[in-house]
Amino acid sequence: xxxxxxxxxxxxxxxxxxxxxxxxxxxxxxxxxxxxxxxxxxxxxxxxxxxxxxxxxxxxxxxxxxxxxxxxxxxxxxxxxxxxxxxxxxxxxxxxxxxxxxxxxxxxxxxxxxxxxxxxxxxxxxxxxxxxxxxxxxxxxxxxxxxxxxxxxxxxxxxxxxxxxxxxxxxxxxxxxxxxxxxxxxxxxxxxxxxxxxxxxxxxxxxxxxxxxxxxxxxxxxxxxxxxxxxxxxxxxxxxxxxxxxxxxxxxxxxxxxxxxxxxxxxxxxxxxxxxxxxxxxxxxxxxxxxxxxxxxxxxxxxxxxxxxxxxxxxxxxxxxxxxxxxxxxx
Amino acid sequence: xxxxxxxxxxxxxxxxxxxxxxxxxxxxxxxxxxxxxxxxxxxxxxxxxxxxxxxxxxxxxxxxxxxxxxxxxxxxxxxxxxxxxxxxxxxxxxxxxxxxxxxxxxxxxxxxxxxxxxxxxxxxxxxxxxxxxxxxxxxxxxxxxxxxxxxxxxxxxxxxxxxxxxxxxxxxxxxxxxxxxxxxxxxxxxxxxxxxxxxxxxxxxxxxxxxxxxxxxxxxxxxxxxxxxxxxxxxxxxxxxxxxxxxxxxxxxxxxxxxxxxxxxxxxxxxxxxxxxxxxxxxxxxxxxxxxxxxxxxxxxxxxxxxxxxxxxxxxxxxxxxxxxxxxxxxxxxxxxxxxxxxxxxx
Numbered sequence: 001x002x003x004x005x006x007x008x009x010x011x012x013x014x015x016x017x018x019x020x021x022x023x024x025x026x027x028x029x030x031x032x033x034x035x036x037x038x039x040x041x042x043x044x045x046x047x048x049x050x051x052x053x054x055x056x057x058x059x060x061x062x063x064x065x066x067x068x069x070x071x072x073x074x075x076x077x078x079x080x081x082x083x084x085x086x087x088x089x090x091x092x093x094x095x096x097x098x099x100x101x102x103x104x105x106x107x108x109x110x111x112x113x114x115x116x117x118x119x120x121x122x123x124x125x126x127x128x129x130x131x132x133x134x135x136x137x138x139x140x141x142x143x144x145x146x147x148x149x150x151x152x153x154x155x156x157x158x159x160x161x162x163x164x165x166x167x168x169x170x171x172x173x174x175x176x177x178x179x180x181x182x183x184x185x186x187x188x189x190x191x192x193x194x195x196x197x198x199x200x201x202x203x204x205x206x207x208x209x210x211x212x213x214x215x216x217x218x219x220x221x222x223x224x225x226x227x228x229x230x231x232x233x234x235x236x237x238x239x240x241x242x243x244x245x246x247x248x249x250x251x252x253x254x255x256x257x258x259x260x261x262x263x264x265x266x267x268x269x270x271x272x273x274x275x276x277x278x279x280x281x282x283x284x285x286x287x288x289x290x291x292x293x294x295x296x297x298x299x300x301x302x303x304x305x306x307x308x309x310x311x312x313x314x315x316x317x318x319x320x321x322x323x324x325x326x327x328x329x330x331x
Numbered sequence: 332x333x334x335x336x337x338x339x340x341x342x343x344x345x346x347x348x349x350x351x352x353x354x355x356x357x358x359x360x361x362x363x364x365x366x367x368x369x370x371x372x373x374x375x376x377x378x379x380x381x382x383x384x385x386x387x388x389x390x391x392x393x394x395x396x397x398x399x400x401x402x403x404x405x406x407x408x409x410x411x412x413x414x415x416x417x418x419x420x421x422x423x424x425x426x427x428x429x430x431x432x433x434x435x436x437x438x439x440x441x442x443x444x445x446x447x448x449x450x451x452x453x454x455x456x457x458x459x460x461x462x463x464x465x466x467x468x469x470x471x472x473x474x475x476x477x478x479x480x481x482x483x484x485x486x487x488x489x490x491x492x493x494x495x496x497x498x499x500x501x502x503x504x505x506x507x508x509x510x511x512x513x514x515x516x517x518x519x520x521x522x523x524x525x526x527x528x529x530x531x532x533x534x535x536x537x538x539x540x541x542x543x544x545x546x547x548x549x550x551x552x553x554x555x556x557x558x559x560x561x562x563x564x565x566x567x568x569x570x571x572x573x574x575x576x577x578x579x580x581x582x583x584x585x586x587x588x589x590x591x592x593x594x595x596x597x598x599x600x601x602x603x604x605x606x607x608x609x610x611x612x613x614x615x616x617x618x619x620x621x622x623x624x625x626x627x628x629x630x631x632x633x634x635x636x637x638x639x640x641x642x643x644x645x646x647x648x649x650x651x652x653x654x655x656x657x658x659x660x661x662x663x664x665x666x667x668x669x670x671x672x673x674x675x676x677x678x
Contacts, residue, residue: 037474077662085669090411090474091616092665098609099658102651107363109649226478233475267493276482280465283479287470 006135008254014140016243016250017147018043018205022228023235023242024154025198029075031158031237032191033171033323036078037093039199040225041100046070046203047221048108051214054204055116063117063204071200072193074100079192082327083185089325101222111214118212119143143205147243150198154239167191171321174328184328202228230279234286236318252278286318341671348667352659359655365648374653377641378634386522390595391607391633392626393532394419394587398611399625400539401583406620407543408576409556414462414477415608417484418455418581422588423603424488425454427507430514430592431496440513447514448589455585456578458484463577467570473577489601496599506600516594528594533626535583540622552576584608610636613661632657 022039029036046067054063074096082089119141127138137148158164166187169177174184206221207214227249235242260266288294294313298306357367378388398415405412412418429450433443458480465476496507516525543549554562555572563569591603614632618624639653 081666081669085666085673087665087669092662094411094413095613095616095658095661095665098613099655099662102654102658103359105651106359106649106655110363223482230475230479233472267489270486270490276479276486280471280476280479280483283471283475284465284469287472291468291470293468 003135006132008258009251010136010139012247012250012254013136014144015210015254016246017144018202018210019224019228019231019246019249020147020243021150021205022199022202022225023231023246024150024239025071025195025202026229026232027195027235027237027239027242028154028158028167028198029192029195030232030324031167031171031321032188032195033174033321033326033328034079034082034188034192035089035093035325036075036192036196036199037090037229038074038078038096038100039228040223041097041104042071042074042196042199043203043206043225043228044104044219044221045074045100046200047207047219048104048111048203048214050204051116051207052108052111054208055111055114058117060117060119060208063208064201067200067202067204068197069200071203072197075192075196075199076189078196079189083188086327097225105216108214108216112216113213116213117208119209141209143209151239151243158239168321170328171323174323174326178328188328199225199228227276227279230283233318233320234279234282236286237321249279288313337675340675344667344671345664348663349660351663351667352656355659355663356652356656360648360652363648365646370642370646370648370652373641373645374635374638376638378638383522384637386519386524388630388633388637389529390523391605391636392630393528393594394590394605394607395611395614395633396532396626396629397535397583397587397590398607399614399629400535400622401580401587402611402615403539403543403620403622403625404552404583405576405580406615407549407556408552408573409559410466410573410576411474412459412462412477412577412580413474413609413612414459414480415580415584415611416604416606417477417481417608418458418462418584419588419591419604419608420481420484420488421458422451422455422581422585423592423599424484424491424588425585426451426589426592427496427599428454430510434510434514443514444516444593447593448586451585451589451592452582453585455583455588456581459577459581459584460574463574466577467573485601488599488603492599492601504601506596507598509596509598514593515597516590518594523595525594528590531586531590535586536622536626539583543622610657613657617661617664 022043026036026039049070050063050067053066054060057063077096078089078093081087081092121139121141122145124138128134130138156164158167166177166182169180170182170184170187178184203221206224207219211220213219228246231242231245231249234245298310298313301309360367360370378384398419402412402415426447430443430447433446436443462473462477462480465471466473469476492504492506498508516527518525543553551562551567552572552575554565554567555569555576559569562572587607588603591605592599596603610632611629614625614628617628635653635656639650642648642650642652
């Protein structure tokens, strides 16, 4: 394979790492039955704050810590207002996403355009010399390796541990989980904050590595959080599938940049949004199996054809946790 | 508890929420080493110091109140029309499209502007219908369908500005070629405010108030919003009503886009919606989805937007402070409402 393409694909894996974190974080939150809509603003605020912290203290770890704390605190607000105060999760999350974005631009004004620290690459000895795979996977930096680990660990946690089973339970049938002794609302608080912290880590991942620095409104980060939310749905609340969604998105953005020179009539801004219509289309495909008219339409088909179409639709279909967005009250 | 005292308690909590929002914003200002009262004074100065500034506030108020009016319809139907930003943009695009087609003809300018407005309404309605169809027939949550369509509309706008509609020579971010002044809405002496668009804004919110308060149609929309299943069992065709709510909201968003083109920018620019769609969502939330308060809150938010432009000029602060204050207001009102309910519930 051409080395340029390999390096480009390695870049895709790196560019997707923060999106993987944000979308898997939201997966945990939504698995617990809470929608945290504040992702887009949270990423911007934690990106700015993480960059500013690392710039002032010259300490990268502190930058990530601040990012995670901001994410967890914003998530705490969502959890508190929805679980304890019984307000609409969507409303509070939407307000927070706008407010934290403006906070990022306001507070980050004086750090704009400054040169700051960034994460050094970390080549893994021996493994980096493997042809093709070495360049793709083992000449990255620490956050990319961490994103690989996160995918594996969260998949294992949700589907192979007792705790994960409990997590699925409080998102699907909280009343049943409660009867079996689970403290539903406490767990929802915990997972919302855990998810928020993961989303908060995505910010410094951008500002200290993938898109190093803070450039205010032209940082190119506005919108990524919304993508992460869409990818969570696309991935059917399944970490491995969510990660694949993040890689697909990063790949499409990279292709947009690569194809730019051969399509001079199309402004670069248009190619950069190319993934969005595709995202709508995929959301349509994964959801359409749930629509009522599709069932009626299927029922009118000849049996062999119906079986094939139904199978395809079922393979693509994803359904949200049954109690997503529904408050739980233990009476 | 007697009703009056609970109403007073509600007011008390709302005042508390406003004070908390101001306190929060003041802390943010102190964080960047600014003097809060000086900043607030500059914002008030920037919004109300003379007729020029006040008319600028009204220029922002018109599209904002139109968008809020439309959103009240979708909110009443239980729908989160986040695609509103794209619907404004498509309204503007259709307006520009119609006016470009007609501008060199012998049709009187008044008619061209009128056709532009009609095209704008159509554009907003079509884009909203797309989000609605995705939701109603495709099962795609309107939040995500709408968001995706917002990005698509941005791309479409930029493509038009740099491609088919580019200025002679090289296309630029400053937008398409401005229309001839005969195609501008007439403005009040020296200001950027048009009495026509002001009237349209007032008419828009009044119409929505009557639809939601005084008609059987509005009642049915609200029934769908409160409990779609029950509404369906009662014989209301919920799918059609949801589609209608989207389309009506799109019409208002398209009107806002048409006002931005004919009354404010006189051309297509990349950020033609000016973020008024999302701001309108905050307005609707702050008035608890009731039309009666919307024009006043929209005015307050418009004043904050215009007033905060004074911050970078006088204090070297970023003007996004207005967004922080607007967000804090809505957030603390929501939080205090939750606290009030908890307190009343305990008693």
